[in-house]
Amino acid sequence: MTQTDRTIEALFEENRTFPPPADFARRAIVSSPEIYAEAEADFEGFWARQAENLVWRRRWDQVLDWSGAPFAKWFVGGRLNVTESCLDRHLGEHPGRVAYYWEGEPGDARTITYAELHAEVCRLANALALLGVEKGDRVAIYMGMVPELPVALLACARLGAPHSVVFGGFSADALADRINDAQAKVLITCDGSWRAGQVVPLKDMADDALERTPSISSVVVVQRTNNAVSMQEGRDVWYHDVVPEQEPSRPATECDSEDLLYLLYTSGTTARPKGIVHTCGGYLVGATTTTKMVFDLHEEEDVYWCTADIGWVTGHSYIVYGPLSVGATSVIYEGAPAYPDKDRLWDVVEKYKVSILYTAPTSIRTFMKWGDEYPGRHDLSSLRLLGTVGEPINPEAWMWYRDIIGAGRTPVVDTWWQTETGMQMISPLPGLTTTKPGSATHPLPGISADIVDDEGNSVPLGGGGYLVLTRPWPAMLRGIYGDPNRFVETYWRRFSRPEEDKWVYFAGDGAKRDLDGDYWLLGRVDDVMNVSGHRISTLEVESALVDHPAVAEAAVIGRADPTTGQAIAAFVTLRGTAEGDEALIQELREHVAVKIGKIARPASIVFTDELPKTRSGKIMRRLLRDISEERHLGDVTTLANAAVVEEIAARARLARGNAGGGAQKS
Numbered sequence: 001m002t003q004t005d006r007t008i009e010a011l012f013e014e015n016r017t018f019p020p021p022a023d024f025a026r027r028a029i030v031s032s033p034e035i036y037a038e039a040e041a042d043f044e045g046f047w048a049r050q051a052e053n054l055v056w057r058r059r060w061d062q063v064l065d066w067s068g069a070p071f072a073k074w075f076v077g078g079r080l081n082v083t084e085s086c087l088d089r090h091l092g093e094h095p096g097r098v099a100y101y102w103e104g105e106p107g108d109a110r111t112i113t114y115a116e117l118h119a120e121v122c123r124l125a126n127a128l129a130l131l132g133v134e135k136g137d138r139v140a141i142y143m144g145m146v147p148e149l150p151v152a153l154l155a156c157a158r159l160g161a162p163h164s165v166v167f168g169g170f171s172a173d174a175l176a177d178r179i180n181d182a183q184a185k186v187l188i189t190c191d192g193s194w195r196a197g198q199v200v201p202l203k204d205m206a207d208d209a210l211e212r213t214p215s216i217s218s219v220v221v222v223q224r225t226n227n228a229v230s231m232q233e234g235r236d237v238w239y240h241d242v243v244p245e246q247e248p249s250r251p252a253t254e255c256d257s258e259d260l261l262y263l264l265y266t267s268g269t270t271a272r273p274k275g276i277v278h279t280c281g282g283y284l285v286g287a288t289t290t291t292k293m294v295f296d297l298h299e300e301e302d303v304y305w306c307t308a309d310i311g312w313v314t315g316h317s318y319i320v321y322g323p324l325s326v327g328a329t330s331v332i333y334e335g336a337p338a339y340p341d342k343d344r345l346w347d348v349v350e351k352y353k354v355s356i357l358y359t360a361p362t363s364i365r366t367f368m369k370w371g372d373e374y375p376g377r378h379d380l381s382s383l384r385l386l387g388t389v390g391e392p393i394n395p396e397a398w399m400w401y402r403d404i405i406g407a408g409r410t411p412v413v414d415t416w417w418q419t420e421t422g423m424q425m426i427s428p429l430p431g432l433t434t435t436k437p438g439s440a441t442h443p444l445p446g447i448s449a450d451i452v453d454d455e456g457n458s459v460p461l462g463g464g465g466y467l468v469l470t471r472p473w474p475a476m477l478r479g480i481y482g483d484p485n486r487f488v489e490t491y492w493r494r495f496s497r498p499e500e501d502k503w504v505y506f507a508g509d510g511a512k513r514d515l516d517g518d519y520w521l522l523g524r525v526d527d528v529m530n531v532s533g534h535r536i537s538t539l540e541v542e543s544a545l546v547d548h549p550a551v552a553e554a555a556v557i558g559r560a561d562p563t564t565g566q567a568i569a570a571f572v573t574l575r576g577t578a579e580g581d582e583a584l585i586q587e588l589r590e591h592v593a594v595k596i597g598k599i600a601r602p603a604s605i606v607f608t609d610e611l612p613k614t615r616s617g618k619i620m621r622r623l624l625r626d627i628s629e630e631r632h633l634g635d636v637t638t639l640a641n642a643a644v645v646e647e648i649a650a651r652a653r654l655a656r657g658n659a660g661g662g663a664q665k666s
């Protein structure tokens, strides 16, 4: 947890509030508070009205079929292709409107209009079709943040071929696992991507993965960094050899509302990532509606920038599908925020006159640390709305964001949601909601949430517990790919009462509600860490560590970190005569980077002769967390090996002093 209960209590008392500025509220897209009551009175009707804003080939017969709960069907019988809402419909009225201003890390730039984007998507779709991609085939995407990345997602969607994007920071092993789970037929990748002036060799890592992914028959490679790569005859083709020669048009493949749009893998409480299933109709309704309402997006005037990577759900919903569906002009930046200097983000804001900025608390805290002089170098007066997502935002960071970046006048929307929800769920509406630094305020119209105790009883206002969602929503996950049981067990078993037909979604987060009914997110309550806004499973890191020949046993926890939210702290016992020295620490960190990706490298590793265990042999993670966060340890008599605790605590203090970062986003 990044906000302790004590600070929350203090904030409750302080009750610092920011009503929407009058000039903002006057022009806001949603300006009537009635919207909440209307949606509450008939949530299906509310979502049906939102669905009218999309292009359908055939209208739905039924808004929601919840008879197979918790497996939902939305807009049943509806037919569409999401790219007709995202691209084709804009061609008539404003083909020349900019869809993306793209800024490369080295300083090159491209401007892509809706007409150009449409043409490029069709060309790539034609090329993929020639490579044998048909409706329903899965396509894996492993790329940097180049314009061809959104093109790739949309080309798949054009063909009705579900995409599975794997973040470019993941390792070859992680890529191979995801390709194999999805049984992907084609991989789209890049020779490399730019990150802080260095080339990330994506194709080399893909080659490594491809040695154990028999389902892949073709690989399309975008040339970006010009590093030497090997191309396998008969399997690998250059994007620039096969795409430009294609026709710039292609009819969109008609899909059912409930056809698979994409898979996106996310970490859970076991070592194996889950393929979250999103389908076409409901997902686009959710992404479109929230883009418009939460960002108050006036598509003819605003320049919108979400700094996430498209490899995460934030990029899927709020760089690609939502913004394109509303016809917005967005910025995409390729590289690292501190390249060439720590003012790069603000340089981009000034250059493109960005009016809406959406970023993560971890970035905001990093900018705070770097100092006010960097935003101070630039004219940020174009900004009129700021958003945050990915982890709890501490009130200091919220205030800094509003005061220093937003000049004390921009509303801040703190948006809570997940890969699984597909869309923002708890967030202010900036023209209506009175915000409080550190609170995501309340559920969006049509969304029903609650906070419950261990027994599933609703906790009265003022109390805390588990965050749950108590009603289906259109962009909700439809399952875990290939594993319906795990879907039910993970999200629905704990608090639902199937015998009463009461279905409650367990989000895995702890939260409190103040007396106004506003939600304050407290962080994960399960074995999932949130490091720089990235979700990483403790078990996944543990299994990467024990995969190393020197390691006998490993326990991993997320400890509070002022910048990254949580930092990965590992406790390791070694086999036989292996020596726990600095060289081995570096080797193990590297080993985790190779198994999962650099984002999962432990910030600190403590060697110990034993791990603290209960008498029944369970590792006491809570104790390790207390040790790591230097809390009073209290009673350890239930431990089988109580003596080990002092020794670990001493070593952990030492390791904290030596921690070399390592889990930073960049």
Ligand code: PRX
Residues within 6 Å of the ligand: 266, 313, 314, 388, 389, 390, 391, 392, 393, 414, 415, 416, 417, 418, 419, 420, 440, 507, 508, 509, 521, 522, 523, 524, 530, 533, 534, 535
């Ligand atoms: O713990 C919550 C945290 O991020 C988790 C979801 O992670 P992921 O699926 O990777 O999606 C991140 C972007 C949507 C949640 O379970 N989280 C996300 N947004 C917030 C948040 N925690 C507090 N406040 C938020 N605004």
